[in-house]
Amino acid sequence: MERARGRVAEPSVNEITKSPSGALTEVSAPIQLEQIARQLRAKPFVPHRIFSTGDLQTLSAYFWPGRFRARDLSSDEARLFQVAAESQVLARCRWQPARTDHPTLLIWHGMEGSTSSAYMLTTAAKAFRAGFNVVRFNLRNCGDTEHLTPSLYHAGLTDDLRVVIDELIDRDGLKHLFAAGFSLGGNMVLKLGGEYGEHFPEELKGICAISPSVDLRASADLITEPRNRLYQQSFLKRLKQRIRAKARQFPELYDVSRLRRIRTIEQFDNRFVAPAFDFADADDYYAKASALPYIKLIRVPTLIIHAQDDPFIPFAPLAAASANPNVILLAPERGGHVAFIAERSTSEDRFWAERQLVEFCRLVLSYEQAALPVTEPTKA
Numbered sequence: 001m002e003r004a005r006g007r008v009a010e011p012s013v014n015e016i017t018k019s020p021s022g023a024l025t026e027v028s029a030p031i032q033l034e035q036i037a038r039q040l041r042a043k044p045f046v047p048h049r050i051f052s053t054g055d056l057q058t059l060s061a062y063f064w065p066g067r068f069r070a071r072d073l074s075s076d077e078a079r080l081f082q083v084a085a086e087s088q089v090l091a092r093c094r095w096q097p098a099r100t101d102h103p104t105l106l107i108w109h110g111m112e113g114s115t116s117s118a119y120m121l122t123t124a125a126k127a128f129r130a131g132f133n134v135v136r137f138n139l140r141n142c143g144d145t146e147h148l149t150p151s152l153y154h155a156g157l158t159d160d161l162r163v164v165i166d167e168l169i170d171r172d173g174l175k176h177l178f179a180a181g182f183s184l185g186g187n188m189v190l191k192l193g194g195e196y197g198e199h200f201p202e203e204l205k206g207i208c209a210i211s212p213s214v215d216l217r218a219s220a221d222l223i224t225e226p227r228n229r230l231y232q233q234s235f236l237k238r239l240k241q242r243i244r245a246k247a248r249q250f251p252e253l254y255d256v257s258r259l260r261r262i263r264t265i266e267q268f269d270n271r272f273v274a275p276a277f278d279f280a281d282a283d284d285y286y287a288k289a290s291a292l293p294y295i296k297l298i299r300v301p302t303l304i305i306h307a308q309d310d311p312f313i314p315f316a317p318l319a320a321a322s323a324n325p326n327v328i329l330l331a332p333e334r335g336g337h338v339a340f341i342a343e344r345s346t347s348e349d350r351f352w353a354e355r356q357l358v359e360f361c362r363l364v365l366s367y368e369q370a371a372l373p374v375t376e377p378t379k380a
Helices: 029-041 054-063 118-129 158-170 184-199 216-222 226-249 265-276 282-289 292-297 352-370
Strands: 014-018 024-028 077-084 087-094 104-108 133-137 177-182 204-210 302-305 327-330
Touching: 029 327, 029 352, 054 118, 077 158, 087 158, 104 118, 104 158, 104 184, 118 133, 118 177, 118 352, 133 158, 158 177, 158 184, 177 184, 177 352, 184 204, 184 292, 184 302, 204 352, 216 265, 216 282, 226 265, 265 282, 302 352
Parallel strands: 104 133, 104 177, 177 204, 204 302, 302 327
Antiparallel strands: 014 024, 077 087, 087 133
16 A cells, blocks of 8 residues: 655645745745736737647657657766566656756656657756656656566556656655656546646646646547547557567567557557456446546646547547646647647747746745745736
């Protein structure tokens, strides 16, 4: 059983902190988040004038010059985390000098991504420039780590996240952590936040999710639509490559003799993922691994960014997320899936969601450190 750790955090309870003058002051967490939300919304997403639709955004982000087939040339420190008795995950760590004096951003990728996915590398670079330590995580088997575990990964495997967060707190002494995830990784960090509920580690200051697949059933249905054939076949090709690699490593565990008959991601999940983790079938897996029922339980400051035109991860399930006062939902009409290529009008790069993610973390820290006195939120 996981040990409960951290403080109780009710969404309407005022915290007692110190103001810059040293006097004790009450600060309301929801008011802080309203202020942060206003600052983030002051820089709305303006889509690229050419790459304006969800599909063009998604595909252009993938093939963007310098991002397609990105290689990790960062020389970040490699580190293994023991997440289960027979399973390790590989992380890439980029530390600031005197790492315990700096906040740390932990990042998890999407389905069949890795620490070398372009969005992982560019987000890490932005966060490091902003003064954060950055730890990029491979999910089990990803990033050529099939040999580190006999098992697979799945969208609700939050125990792995919990283990690495505890280790970074207990062994490394890190005091200001932010957990971020993209797509499937976004589902994982949101589900973890809900599982923590009021008992999240006090060192965990915030959660961020970009294009999270919070309703796996709805996502599995949407990606089967004819217009999404390209996306499904791309993911399925990589999933099949992954299971073949697992079968070479662990032939006694994986039977790939009928792999060619699998035509959809749901069929793959039903054949391999569900039985590997004792789910009854894909439906049972989707119901139990989806973050959607957990979002209302989140008590740590949280940012969700999701485009309403995401071609294969539906926005509709997230519509009620903003009912939780601990959650900021930014939902541009356009932006695609893990894309958000902006029309450049300043010196900033074009990837708006990555900038907003880092800015959210920075703002949460600034409000905590400044311990601002209570002010009534003004109407936008």
